[in-house]
Amino acid sequence: MGRRYAFFSNQTIKMRFQLWIGLVVVLFAFSIIVTFYLIEKKDRLHEAENQLKQVVTLQSLYIERWNKEKLDVIKRFAVSDNAKFHRIGELRREFQDYERVGSEFALISFVEEDGYIRSETDPTLKVYVGDRDYFKYAMDKKNFISGVVYSKDTGMPIITFSVPVLGDQNEFRGAVVGMIRLEMLNKLMKQLSFGETGEVYVLDRDGNVVTASVDASNDPTFAQTQMTSEIIQRAKTKSNDDSAYVGFHGDIVYGQYKWASGKSWIIVGEITQKEVFESLNQLSITIIIISLIALIVSIFAAITIASRIEKPIRYLLRATKIIQNGNYDYQISPEKIKMAPIELRELCDTFNLMSEKLKTNITLLEHSALVDQLTEIHNRRYMMLEGNEQLLANIAANQTCSVMMLDIDHFKTINDTYGHLVGDRVLQHVASLLKNNVGGDTIVARYGGEEFILLVLRRNAQESVSLAEDLRRRLMDEPYVNGELTVKLTASIGVAEYSQTLEYGTMILEDMVSRADHALYRAKSGGRNRVELDR
Template identity: 30%
Template sequence: MNKHRLISIFRFDTIRGRIRAYTIAIVCIPITIAALFFIFFQQERLIENEKKQLAEILGQNKNTIKAYVDVCFQDVLFLTKVIKAHRSDMESAAKEFSDYDESHTGISAAVFVNAQGISEIDSMGKPGLYGGDRYYFKQAMMGLSAITTGIKGRVSGKPVCMFSMPVTNQAGEFDGVVFLSILVGELDAWLHGSFVPDKQGLILCDAQGNILAPHRAVASNADDAARQIPLQLMQLGEAGQIFVNDQGVRMLGASVAVGHGGWRLVYFRSVDEILAGYRWLTIFVGLGSLCAVLFMMPLMLRFCRSIEAPLEELTAYALELRKNNYEATGQLCDQKNMPSELRILFDAFTVMSFRVARQIKKAEAVSLKDALTGLHNRRFLQAMGAEFLKKTHSAGQQCACLMLDIDHFKSINDTFGHNVGDMVLQHTARIINASVRSADLLVRYGGEEFVVLVACKDARQGEELAHRIRHAVAAHPLLSDGNELSVTISIGVAVCADMANMAESPESAEAALAVMLIRADKALYAAKEAGRDAVVVAA
């Protein structure tokens, strides 16, 4: 934008300049005040403070969960020692497993599975189950401890978390596996009371994303598989990051590994919730914006009242003219308080629209009429032919196209002159016009050719009309200077019977019209070849 254009936009002696200046002031002042208060004082600082608190919370709870896992594995280690000490007396070992289960209320079952994968000891009293296909058993065979989540206990049928450790015999060979089975609900209850603080948005999940705690994030039905958190959350760093969730909400989140088993502690919270606690800032910004608007309001109202109504009326008037509704008129309700520029503009626009409408009507009338014969011309056929086809189809009829050509017209021009040729065209046009109905569409197609579109029941009816026209022309010779000049015509007839798609698609009607004209032209050529003064119907 050049300098002169910029100056013209903000000139106060024009309506355009006033609108630009006042609009920019009304919009920019409140927004600028709000932006300054919010951006430069609080928003980023609030987010950073939340990140720091988040890092502290994750660190505290990470240690709590790690301690819980260590305690569970210590208990499993104790039970493996029981098995080694009583391998030859499994009844004693089973009693100690049972005593352990009774003294630990959060434990669902304490189980020993032998090297063949069969449970020999089950504190729930259901030994003999096969567990050789379980993840914990396969890990134990490799000498590894494991935490297994995301599965259902074969006895309880409920989601469980399993802490397992391999058992070896005196020779150091694999002799089975001991595991503690803890219901996810029990694990959730313990951790729910241990989180520091019990902060909403803090979630414990396993390596696969299955949620273990807290209770409000776990599936409401204990028989259902555990819910999972998105991979996006698990991949967040410890320092905290801003991200956008699947619902398009900006969130602050972080994720930290808690050690053995791939467990992760995840936290997320919407940015809107973080900022919602500082209501005083929002109120202060709102009051500032309101003061700015109130300061500008008198000026805005005074200016708008003087231009709103006439501009709206002028706009409505212009829209009607754009719709080719040239009969519409524009009237100003209140000219007293209107700026002089608007009055001049409205008067000039009204006069101009009347003149343009008058010229357009004249041009349209001339452009659609043939000056020599007074018939519609080829342009009218192109504009209204497709609509004629659709109306014929809507009435349940077929459409016949008659293409007529005056025989030996070039010889008439060469022999008698172009004045007589024009008289022949006018004479023939009158006869054809008298032979067709007012509802039919008759145009001078070009030169000595005419086209008639007529609604009919079948091709025979269109052919009969063609013969009537041909006989009428032949029976009425042209009288010129006391002499009779015989005139004959050749006619090609084509019928459009298949018009199934015309109602839905204007393009289909236009295409059908074009095809029908081509077929009628070929039939006309055949009539000429047959000796002229003939009618040929397209196959």
């Protein structure tokens, strides 16, 4: 303790100043590095999870389509007359003709109902396959897609597709079985690698590798490998855990999964933790070095370098938050990377594809959130958001506006009498009439049940009442008609005009809706099929 006191007490003001400034710079740099690292780590992890979900979803669609195409080929043979009536010779010629035109199938065979595959030239030569899963499924009149099995003749991994052959009385007459090698599926998978370590695997329900995006062409036993990593247990238990785990190659990875082909196969995407955070770690080291330089060169240098650190960080955050801030269709211009290696250009194309799909999905979700799925008109949420904004804009422009609440009279009786399907069509009919007869200054939305809301812009109360009367008469004049069924319709309508004094709620639109709803109540209490104006 005494030596430390003597050391500090013997320092000059300049040295003390430098010491304290150095300490401040170190603490300041440390706080910046830690804060930046934690924020960026979270963003990088979120970005990696989204990328994995996109890749896994895309591959799942490929697998489903690939399986369906192959099963359809086998099904076409199974329902043919040659199969039904056991014209085996002609059926085998169909198999041979199909195989000659570039079929992916290594072998297509007909299994008779006793479980034997017989030779065309010598019926005494036969192979019993009645104990195979694909034949058992066929006997149960079910289609079958196997996991990876291995040919007893070649030892190569294959996938089996089978479809039962049924007679005119739906009786079991045998099965058509196709066996396909994995070369074409492997070629498709090789196109789906992403980043430096990102890989996609297709597994069967037991965790055996069917195919993968890595190049396994030089390792014919690769498909026999069983994946035992934690992602398999997550898939089997339907877990939503996104934490890191030890991957297929022993690295710490992040992964996502998706079931495909009726839960026969699992699509797994993995990317190493090292790649996810590699650039972030390199950037952190760079910032530390710059901070140390700032400590050595003086206060001015520290301030200068701090500003130089701030600029790259700001530029980096701006780039990484382009998509985070809602620009889901952000695309990387090919011109900026035209001199880059082909791997990076392919990665860029994959990013652009995922960005486009993400934008499409977000657009569909936004549409679903604002449109009533039954009537295809706006819903209550749209009215309270977009309708409220248009209402406030018109009020700011000194335009008078009104709200109508319309309720179909005796709608419960319609449901009870004709059924809910007719009730739904009546709602669609009313929505169509309202939408086609109100003009461009009126927003029509379904408020809930048999109740509709209309926001009438740039019209006073009397004009809105007149419009309401027109709509009421229109509903009476145009009942719902479907063939011989005619459902007569009437409606009660409540109208409320904008008022500067709010009686209900905290929003102008809420107040107008509440007052229109009270007017609607008076219309229904007064005998229905009428229009009431809020007083």
